[in-house]
Amino acid sequence: EMQLVESGGGLVQPGGSLRLSCAASGFTFSNYGMNWVRQAPGKGLEWVSYISSSSSTIYYADSVKGRFTISRDNTKNSLYLQMNSLRAEDTAVYYCARDIGVEFDPWGQGTLVTVSS
Amino acid sequence: DIQMTQSPSTLSASVGDRVTITCRASQSISSWLAWYQQKPGKAPKVLIYKASSLESGVPSRFSGSGSGTEFTLTISSLQPDDFATYYCQQYNSYPRTFGQGTKVEIK
Numbered sequence: 605e606m607q608l609v610e611s612g613g614g615l616v617q618p619g620g621s622l623r624l625s626c627a628a629s630g631f632t633f634s635n636y637g638m639n640w641v642r643q644a645p646g647k648g649l650e651w652v653s654y655i656s657s658s659s660s661t662i663y664y665a666d667s668v669k670g671r672f673t674i675s676r677d678n679t680k681n682s683l684y685l686q687m688n689s690l691r692a693e694d695t696a697v698y699y700c701a702r703d704i705g706v707e708f709d710p711w712g713q714g715t716l717v718t719v720s721s
Numbered sequence: 722d723i724q725m726t727q728s729p730s731t732l733s734a735s736v737g738d739r740v741t742i743t744c745r746a747s748q749s750i751s752s753w754l755a756w757y758q759q760k761p762g763k764a765p766k767v768l769i770y771k772a773s774s775l776e777s778g779v780p781s782r783f784s785g786s787g788s789g790t791e792f793t794l795t796i797s798s799l800q801p802d803d804f805a806t807y808y809c810q811q812y813n814s815y816p817r818t819f820g821q822g823t824k825v826e827i828k
Contacts (some may be wrong), residue, residue, distance in 0.1 A: 647817060648808065648820075648821045648822040649757075649759075649765065649808055649810075649819040649822070650819070651810075651816050651817040651818065651819065654815060654817070663815040663816065665816050666722075666816075687812065695724070698765055699765075705812070706753070706770040706771050706774075706812055707755045707767045707770040707812075708755070708756065708757075708765075708767065708810070708817075709763055709766075709767045709776075711764035711766075713763075713764055714764060718776070
């Protein structure tokens, strides 16, 4: 069974940093691009970042460009999101999702990031 | 960036109703569109990809249509399990933008 499990969320002060992880299993992780998508409390889905299978192509949403860094380790079947200079508006559930070109599937269960003093 | 606009934002319907949700793209995305269903506290689940292809395991009461800039998601006969929020997403280019969502509520 394909599975994605996020971790690393928590409470952080404005201006702080946090690193999210996403552990993949049940499929050949190194063959697929991966995404981070977030959802602020009570709000809709916002795509955050994409990394290709070989890490050669990376994209960011304008809202996080210059503050967030996506990376992956194919030897560990893991995806990461380094989040710096966090703001209150970054408060959200962060999901990782596999990109199969025509859809995101599967998705992880999400990890909550709360930015507050 | 391509903007995705869904309508309506909220829809009240009864079990057995036929329900249609519309998604409009700010520029042509061919058929590069997916539809997701999300229930409270859960991750989104894909229903439709490439505008009209039904994801494996998804009930046949769900269907998608459209191309270019206008797309629809139709539920032919609403079931109790279908009360949820639905999102469209374009796959034509990055950023992979989502619509703002349509919440289907019990009437």
